[in-house]
Amino acid sequence: MKTVIVIAMLQQSGTARALAACAVLAVPLGLAACSGDAERAAPQGACPVPPVDVVVSVDQWGDLVSQLGGDCAHVTTVLASSAVDPHDYEPTPADAAEFQGAQLVVINGGHYDEWAAKLAASTAPDAPVVEALGTEAHGTEEHGTEEHGDHDHGDHDHGTNPHAWYDPAAVRAVADAVRDRLRTLAPDAAGYFDERRSALTTALEPYDDLIESIRAGAAQKTYAATETVFDDMAAALGLTNRTPPGYQVASANESEPSPADLDAFIRLLGDRGVDVLIYNVQTEGSVPQQIRAAAEQAGVPVVEVTETVPPGTDSFVTWQVDQLTALAEALGVRT
Ligand SMILES: [Zn+2]
Numbered sequence: 171m172k173t174v175i176v177i178a179m180l181q182q183s184g185t186a187r188a189l190a191a192c193a194v195l196a197v198p199l200g201l202a203a204c205s206g207d208a209e210r211a212a213p214q215g216a217c218p219v220p221p222v223d224v225v226v227s228v229d230q231w232g233d234l235v236s237q238l239g240g241d242c243a244h245v246t247t248v249l250a251s252s253a254v255d256p257h258d259y260e261p262t263p264a265d266a267a268e269f270q271g272a273q274l275v276v277i278n279g280g281h282y283d284e285w286a287a288k289l290a291a292s293t294a295p296d297a298p299v300v301e302a303l304g305t306e307a308h309g310t311e312e313h314g315t316e317e318h319g320d321h322d323h324g325d326h327d328h329g330t331n332p333h334a335w336y337d338p339a340a341v342r343a344v345a346d347a348v349r350d351r352l353r354t355l356a357p358d359a360a361g362y363f364d365e366r367r368s369a370l371t372t373a374l375e376p377y378d379d380l381i382e383s384i385r386a387g388a389a390q391k392t393y394a395a396t397e398t399v400f401d402d403m404a405a406a407l408g409l410t411n412r413t414p415p416g417y418q419v420a421s422a423n424e425s426e427p428s429p430a431d432l433d434a435f436i437r438l439l440g441d442r443g444v445d446v447l448i449y450n451v452q453t454e455g456s457v458p459q460q461i462r463a464a465a466e467q468a469g470v471p472v473v474e475v476t477e478t479v480p481p482g483t484d485s486f487v488t489w490q491v492d493q494l495t496a497l498a499e500a501l502g503v504r505t
Pocket residue numbers: 173257333399477
């Protein structure tokens with residue numbers, strides 16, 4: 171099965187528009203940096219220092235980093251609302267140019283966005299890298315030691331799941347690591363970055379509250395999923411994963427499940443063997459559709475999730491809260 175990011179370039183934020191223009195400019199200029207020196211020369215808005223240039227690999231992390239940086243960071247998200255599967259994305263020369271001049275790089279890590287780790291190492295070798303799967307900030311001295319060998323997607327050191335933005339603990343760890351790196355890069359703005367980190371904690375309250383409510387109200391509840399994307403969150407919620415193991419392995423490896431595995435999944439749903447089906451709407455193919463149809467026929471609630479930030483959603487919190495609200499409703503949890 172292949173993840174398809176269905177809709178591209180709609181509802182762009184101002185930042186995304188600026189970046190799109192920047193990418194267009196960067197092509198004829200070769201490796202010209204998008205964030206010019208002119209921009210870095212003067213403090214902007216509420217920031218007491220020139221903004222730090224930050225490059226984020228994928229949009230799942232982009233909004234969080236933008237919120238942490240505020241007026242003291244110029245954040246470029248390389249893979250924002252693209253019609254590509256982040257799992258096997260091939261970077262373009264324009265993507266490489268985005269890393270030019272980066273002072274801080276934020277990536278998901280593992281094989282998910284290995285291209286970004288490589289571009290950072292070659293194009294911005296002095297920039298520290300915050301890696302979500304590492305949950306720690308990685309200094310420049312560690313460049314070159316981050317090779318994870320020949321693991322498949324889904325077989326990272328950190329565990330079996332690369333979708334770290336669905337792990338609430340990883341979200342907090344990344345926020346802390348980004349804050350720490352920004353403080354180091356712009357010590358005169360340390361107080362500002364502390365304020366932004368506190369503001370993010372406040373912004374995340376609806377997300378944290380929903381997680382707490384579902385945890386409290388959905389003990390013993392079960393789910394199955396067409397893809398592994400949401401599994402870290404489901405674990406944090408205390409839900410039990412009843413996805414047939416054969417199907418789960420095939421899904422994690424982005425291969426087609428065997429007819430027997432698919433059959434096991436269909437029967438599980440027909441028997442109402444789970445409380446909810448988690449369905450990644452960014453997956454194409456007949457297999458997920460058959461599974462969804464089986465759930466609907468059996469009356470098992472279907473909760474839609476996405477791999478990347480859906481078009482028209484302006485923040486990480488909105489995105490996650492919408493999904494968690496739908497899940498709470500499907501599980502009969504009062505929020
Ligand atoms: Zn995925």
